[in-house]
């Protein structure tokens with residue numbers, strides 16, 4: 001009888017013992033368990049489904065943004081987060097009105113366009129002019145002052161499809177600075193090919209940044225198909241005239257970042273800070289940008305606490321106005337006091353597809369904690385980048401500049417820019433399997449960061465050569 005009990009105890013112990021290699025460190029078994037759980041966890045997909053269906057588009061400063069705020073408070077509370085709160089900050093809301101464009105000569109043809117966020121409206125009858133066509137943005141920059149007087153500048157440079165999304169960064173000046181560069185040369189309006197990889201008639205919006213002291217001209221994005229139509233038409237050699245009508249309004253408004261926490265059981269003042277952004281552009285339902293990113297952060301936080309209460313506090317921020325670049329500075333200001341106690345910060349804002357690489361805080365790669373992390377996510381097909389993380393989402397920039405170490409997950413962006421910032425950013429683009437792989441990649445990191453004593457600041461200081 002005693003032998004039978006002993007045998008049973010041995011079996012029970014063997015069942016409980018983590019199936020990890022002999023060389024694994026103390027965080028490996030927990031991280032492996034978090035990964036396995038994440039792959040079947042419904043939280044992230046349910047979150048994206050819920051906000052897509054129950055809130056939909058939520059442009060900062062709009063009536064929908066207030067609904068999104070209330071939805072987020074209720075959702076974080078229902079998911080068990082503590083200290084759920086709302087941080088308001090002032091913004092200038094930009095609200096889209098009716099928009100249209102057409103080729104008027106050599107023959108009439110409607111164009112699929114969308115106004116860029118922040119664009120001034122045209123006069124009610126629109127602006128009309130002959131176009132000056134540039135196949136690359138560099139060609140526009142090479143145009144001399146005064147050469148575009150009275151013309152509509154059109155840039156048709158295509159965006160390359162890349163796994164890391166770097167094509168978007170490379171072409172971002174087209175959209176951000178293009179309107180002011182065209183205005184400096186005398187243009188009356190600006191059209192850019194959408195910063196998009198798909199072949200589609202859906203145009204993709206995004207913010208512009210007018211340069212101070214330069215006339216503000218109306219600016220819009222063309223669908224990729226209409227951009228190519230203009231290229232082909234220009235080959236015929238006849239002048240092309242376009243009419244563009246944009247209506248928008250601006251007003252002082254309030255935006256809100258919503259936060260919730262899983263309090264640390266041992267070091268509640270030490271914070272592992274995650275986030276995604278609550279606002280979205282207006283044409284779609286903001287499912288991949290950034291419903292998915294929020295879902296990943298929220299699910300990762302809960303999964304990181306699934307092996308027992310975390311030692312450090314895990315905080316999730318749902319940033320209220322990322323798309324027009326408003327959320328970072330108020331968040332950094334609101335957290336000036338706790339920034340020195342933030343262990344690490346990371347924002348999930350690159351869609352819903354699988355992770356393929358992570359960038360760790362500087363100097364941490366060869367620690368036992370991060371070696372365990374790398375081993376836990378290797379079976380997911382995720383590698384650790386050689387370069388440390390210097391950036392992890394637009395909303396974290398203020399705190400990263402203030403010295404908070406960054407952690408970044410690179411997700412496969414090959415498909416992301418087919419739909420990003422367009423009417424096609426909708427729930428059907430979210431693949432639950434890929435989403436959960438990304439959740440697992442985040443969750444294992446958060447688990448180790450919140451349950452170890454790893455000090456990323458000290459590691460960075462040790463790794464940085466002293467002058």
Ligand SMILES: [Zn+2]
Nearest residue numbers: 277289290349
């Ligand atoms: Zn985003």
